[in-house]
Amino acid sequence: MxxxxxxxxxxxxxxxxxxxxxxxxxxxxxxxxxxxxxxxxxxxxxxxxxxxxxxxxxxxxxxxxxxxxxxxxxxxxxxxxxxxxxxxxxxxxxxxxxxxxxxxxxxxxxxxxxxxxxxxxxxxxxxxxxxxxxxxxxxxxxxxxxxxxxxxxxxxxxxxxxxxxxxxxxxxxxxxxxxxxxxxxxxxxxxxxxxxxxxxxxxxxxxxxxxxxxxxxxxxQEEAKARFQVQTVIRPKTDEFHDFRGYAGKLKGGELKVGDDVTVLPSGRKSQIKSISFFDQQYLAASKGSSITITLMDDVNVSRGDLIVKSEELPQESKTISAKICWMDNQPLLASSTYFLQHGVKLVKSKIKTIEHKISTDNTGEIEKVSQLNMNDLGLVEIQLAQVLNFDSYNENKGNGAFILIDAKSNTTAGVGFWEVEVAFDK
Amino acid sequence: MNENMNDKVVNNPLEDEAIYIFREVAGQFEKPVILFSGGKDSITLVRLAQKAFYPAKIPFPLLHIDTGHNFPETIEFRDQLVEELGLELHVHYVQDNIDAGNVQEESGKYASRNGLQTDSLLQAIEKHGFDACIGGARRDEEKARAKERVFSVRDDFGQWDEKNQRPEVFDMLNGRIDFGQNVRVFPISNWTELDVWSYIQQEKMEIPSIYFAHKRKVFERDGMIWSAHDEYVFREDNELVMEKIVRFRTVGDMSCTAAVESLAFDIDKVVEEIAASTISERGARIDDKRSEAAMEKRKQQGYF
Known part of the structure; x- marks a missing residue:
């Protein structure tokens, strides 16, 4: 036991x-x-x-x-x-x-x-x-x-x-x-x-x-590419760790190794992984699910919400997204309304551009034109973001392909979204 | 930092999740605090917070709501830990509230100060402006807690609206609140009692001595063993004091925490005992036996 x-x-x-x-x-x-x-x-x-x-x-x-x-x-x-x-x-x-x-x-x-x-x-x-x-x-x-x-x-x-x-x-x-x-x-x-x-x-x-x-x-286990979203930047400011600047987060998918060529998004700055640590121990590698702290070779600007990925495995990047939304709030989702979109730990403002259609959840896949999504409805929605997000389709990486919508007035979690694979994005 | 290079980080999903939650608190809130009772769950919280932010110090102070009926061993332990880690500790005393006439002390055979902690907690939150209170509650403890969120929003009155909780999808935590509200955060929601004990064993953590078997003056009531500490715990004249070898599974207020007979003198034996136990840890908490919905009612009013 x-x-x-x-x-x-x-x-x-x-x-x-x-x-x-x-x-x-x-x-x-x-x-x-x-x-x-x-x-x-x-x-x-x-x-x-x-x-x-x-x-x-x-x-x-x-x-x-x-x-x-x-x-x-x-x-x-x-x-x-x-x-x-x-x-x-x-x-x-x-x-x-x-x-x-x-x-x-x-x-x-x-x-x-x-x-x-x-x-x-x-x-x-x-x-x-x-x-x-x-x-x-x-x-x-x-x-x-x-x-x-x-x-x-x-x-x-x-x-x-x-x-x-x-x-x-x-x-x-x-x-x-x-x-x-x-x-x-x-x-x-x-x-x-x-x-x-x-x-x-x-x-x-x-x-x-x-x-x-x-x-x-x-x-x-899901087979997915390594996605490391920074939750907090660790700067001890003590004599012993004077110049330490660590990026703390939970690795979603894949594996990261010391020496990997990485890109910080959305800035696009490139560097290499200098160290991977868990508490007071250093490691050569970490895999999916580990809550680790990494340092980079170069002094690049990294802040909370930034995504660190392997340079040869870049995710999608866009300011307009198409996603399936499951609505969870009493207040319906309306076209042209604004919400906070939380992608992992990153929060951006967003606006519903169009509600393409509602999808029947009874496994028939039938679609229907609607002007709003009510609680428990599922729909395909196009969303405008206030800044670019770096994401994968939900089917390729659950952790980096899902988000929630937060009602700016009530602060409640009003819906959950799944990025669509089929849709082409303008880069 | 340790210079020995290890191969690959070994996953412990519960630990990874708790660390992730701590880091979200640091990322989303202005003034978080760790609710610290000196019990095994809050000691575990401190350990996890240490891991989450190493090599930096834990970026939150601790808050202890002191009923005044504590086991002295716990307080001693608390002060030592705070000093070791260089943390800030706030203590709010239930006694102050009783003296000021804000709350009424319970009387009678089952009198306990446990419920009175709520008012002191809410006052501390207001005084310091804490927006996130990190607690060691676990869902396996009690059935109302089984419905609790990781980020649990409380209104200006500290109330829990159990029927209107935010859905928590995947691992995304929504800590957005209005001014005056606060969030209760439970990083070890998904741990069981055995998980906590195994972790204490694995990490070789120090814990207060009352968790291990020791000789104590006690008396029996309703089939349970109570500390014979007449100053805090009401005892009828016919409830005779005897000496037994006991340990405690939880360390709450002395007046509502029963002991169990045990020969578990060290952590290995404690883990063995918990693994084989046929009584849940809350089975020794008289505050939950008051009614089927005792915990739910306390939580609605702002209890931990």
């Missing part, structure tokens, strides 16, 4: 109301012995109080008063457990139509997505939306859990019909590189969640937990 903290797998769960998402998570916690006695007691107490015949595991995850009152999940909750193999973080996202924004939020930080289907209902509109959002966000690993198998008498025939229905969605989808695994389960009774089920003896695949344990991190 100890010593595996360098291995973390981030999951997110998606399903409709009453598909049993929270129950599934509760079941995983219970069967992996991750629920402590006091938490289990609390669940037993609440279940009894509500007059249930069984333990209501959703009580382990529904944290807010309003959620427990209504028996629904409103906000993304984070749940933690670990096995001998590694640590897991689950983002439990609500399934209501109106909470699509939470699904995008939960999915954006996860490596594996679990889509729940109620075996009695099969593939429904919500399933299509969940799959669509996973494609939009380029989730590489998807587990489709056909839940409540107990309520359809563990029927293999019905299960296979659902799998066939889902495969039709896959054939309609534009993103083909994901691995999709189907597993029949009963979260309430624990069939095929952690332990193999006799009721489902016809199913020869792994249980859900077996499958998750066998996912190899190197298989689902």
């Amino acid at each position: 100890v010593g595996n903290k360098n291995k973390v797998l981030k999951l997110s769960t998606a399903g409709s109301v009453d598909d049993g998402k929270s129950t599934l998570i509760g079941r995983i916690l219970y069967d992996t012995h991750s629920l402590t006695d006091d938490k289990l007691e609390a669940i037993e107490r609440s279940s009894k109080q509500k007059g249930y015949d069984y333990l209501d595991f959703s009580l382990a995850t529904d944290g807010l008063v309003a959620e427990r009152e209504q028996g629904i999940t409103i906000d993304v909750a984070h749940i933690y457990f670990s096995t001998k193999n590694r640590s897991y973080i689950i983002a439990d996202t609500p399934g209501h139509v109106e909470y699509t924004r939470n699904m995008v939020t939960g999915t954006s930080t996860s490596q594996v997505s679990i889509i729940l289907i109620d075996a009695r209902k099969g593939v429904i509109e919500q399933t299509k939306r969940h799959f669509f959002i996973n494609n939009l966000l380029r989730t590489k690993e998807i587990v489709v859990a056909v839940n409540k198998m107990d309520l359809i008498d563990f029927s293999q025939e019905k299960y296979e019909a659902i799998v066939e229905d889902f495969k039709l969605l896959i054939s309609d989808s534009e993103y083909k590189e994901q691995n999709i695994t189907f597993i029949p389960v009963s979260a309430l009774h624990g069939d095929n969640v952690v332990d193999k089920s006799e009721n489902l003896s016809w199913f020869k695949g792994e249980t859900m937990m077996e499958h998750l344990e066998n996912i190899r991190l190197e298989d689902i």
